[in-house]
Amino acid sequence: MRKQTKSSFLFIISAIFITLLLYFISYNFFISNFKELENEQNRKNLHTLIDSIDIKFTNLSSTVSDYAHWDDTYDFIKTKDKEYIYQNFREGTNTLEGLDLDFMIFITIENEMVFSTYNENYKNENKKLLEKNLIDKFANQHNVVTVYKLDNQYFYLLKKSVSNSDETVEPNGYIYIGKLITNKMLNDMGKVFYKIKLNDHTINNYNLFINSKYYKNVNVKVSEEESCNCLKNELEIKDKNQLVLSLVTLSKRDIIEKGKETI
Numbered sequence: 326m327r328k329q330t331k332s333s334f335l336f337i338i339s340a341i342f343i344t345l346l347l348y349f350i351s352y353n354f355f356i357s358n359f360k361e362l363e364n365e366q367n368r369k370n371l372h373t374l375i376d377s378i379d380i381k382f383t384n385l386s387s388t389v390s391d392y393a394h395w396d397d398t399y400d401f402i403k404t405k406d407k408e409y410i411y412q413n414f415r416e417g418t419n420t421l422e423g424l425d426l427d428f429m430i431f432i433t434i435e436n437e438m439v440f441s442t443y444n445e446n447y448k449n450e451n452k453k454l455l456e457k458n459l460i461d462k463f464a465n466q467h468n469v470v471t472v473y474k475l476d477n478q479y480f481y482l483l484k485k486s487v488s489n490s491d492e493t494v495e496p497n498g499y500i501y502i503g504k505l506i507t508n509k510m511l512n513d514m515g516k517v518f519y520k521i522k523l524n525d526h527t528i529n530n531y532n533l534f535i536n537s538k539y540y541k542n543v544n545v546k547v548s549e550e551e552s553c554n555c556l557k558n559e560l561e562i563k564d565k566n567q568l569v570l571s572l573v574t575l576s577k578r579d580i581i582e583k584g585k586e587t588i
Contacts, residue, residue, distance in 0.1 A: 364547075367556050367576060370517040371535055371545060374574065377514040378562075379538040381504075382470055385483050388424050389502045393485035394492065402431060402487050402498035405439055414442045427480070428455075430501040431487075436460050439498065447505065451476070459484075459501055467496070470539055472506070472562070472569040479506040479523065479570060506570070515574065519555060524571040528559045540564060554578050 392398050401409035414420055414429075421429065421444045428447060431439040441456060455475055459482070463469050469484035480503040486496035511521040533545035542563040550557040555575040562570040 363556065363578060367547065367558065368533070370515075370576065371533070371558060371560070371574070373517055374515040374521070375535050375537050375543060381481060381514070382483075382539050385426075385481055385502060385504060386470060388426070389483045389485040389500055392429075392502075393487045393500050394490055396489050398431075398487055398500070399489045399494070399497060402433060402439060410440060414440075424502075425504060426502050427505045428452075428501075428503045430456055430459065431498060432460060432501075433498045434496060436464050436499075463501075467499075471564055473503070474569075480504060481506060511572065517576075518574045519553075519577045520575045522573050524559060524573045527568065527571065528561060531561075533558075537562070540569070549578075550575060 397409055397412075400406065421427065421442060427444045428441065430441040433439060438456065438460075441452065443452060458475060459473070462473075463484055466484065467486045469482065471482050473480045473482040482501065482503050484499055484501050487498040487500060488494055488496045506523070508522045511523070512518075515521045528544075528546050531544040531546050533547055535543040535545060537543050540562050542565070544561045544563070546559040548557050548559075549555075553575060554577065556578055558572075558574040558576075560570075560572040560574070561568055562572075
């Protein structure tokens with residue numbers, strides 16, 4: 326009787342042990358699959374965000390090209406006729422709002438100021454400093470597509486040489502256009518993420534790289550953010566080797582949490 330009881334006890338213990346072992350093996354197996362699904366979705370979301378940034382650059386490039394290859398703009402740079410300003414930028418025209426810009430700056434080929442106009446929502450009071458910095462920094466570059474930082478503000482910045490519509494004459498000036506980059510803009514562009522914000526510090530130990538149409542060097546550090554149970558991406562977008570924009574994105578870990586519930 327004792328032998329039978331002992332055998333039954335050993336059988337139960339063995340069964341419990343085997344059940345627990347199978348549970349932990351299967352749990353870890355399925356969790357690892359869910360983690361891989363989450364990581365793959367995160368990579369897709371990052372590509373979506375970078376594509377959105379590229380699309381914004383493409384749209385702005387189209388805008389600045391339209392103005393830079395317009396006979397009226399070429400004549401304006403040459404004659405400085407105020408009729409051009411009146412037709413396009415007089416009070417009440419809302420040209421910049423319609424173009425989704427914060428500023429346009431027109432200069433001669435010798436880098437002399439001709440005209441500048443700013444969106445009424447643009448809050449930086451030191452506009453002359455912005456103009457001087459842009460002209461000084463990009464004086465030797467004919468065409469520029471980049472992100473520019475001034476006074477803790479980031480801009481999409483484009484510079485284009487001005488010629489006539491069929492480009493049969495030598496350029497006689499340049500146009501700068503800029504669009505302020507804000508956290509709100511980034512969150513509107515990257516709705517696949519829980520939150521996106523500008524980042525002020527550099528990062529190390531990248532573990533993911535993403536290509537962009539305009540920036541071939543987008544480094545990403547992926548980690549877990551326990552405070553919000555999120556997957557955290559720290560992005561550094563570089564022009565050659567120069568950092569131009571740093572971002573942080575957060576994603577709720579919905580896939581892994583639903584996976585745990587399922588298991």
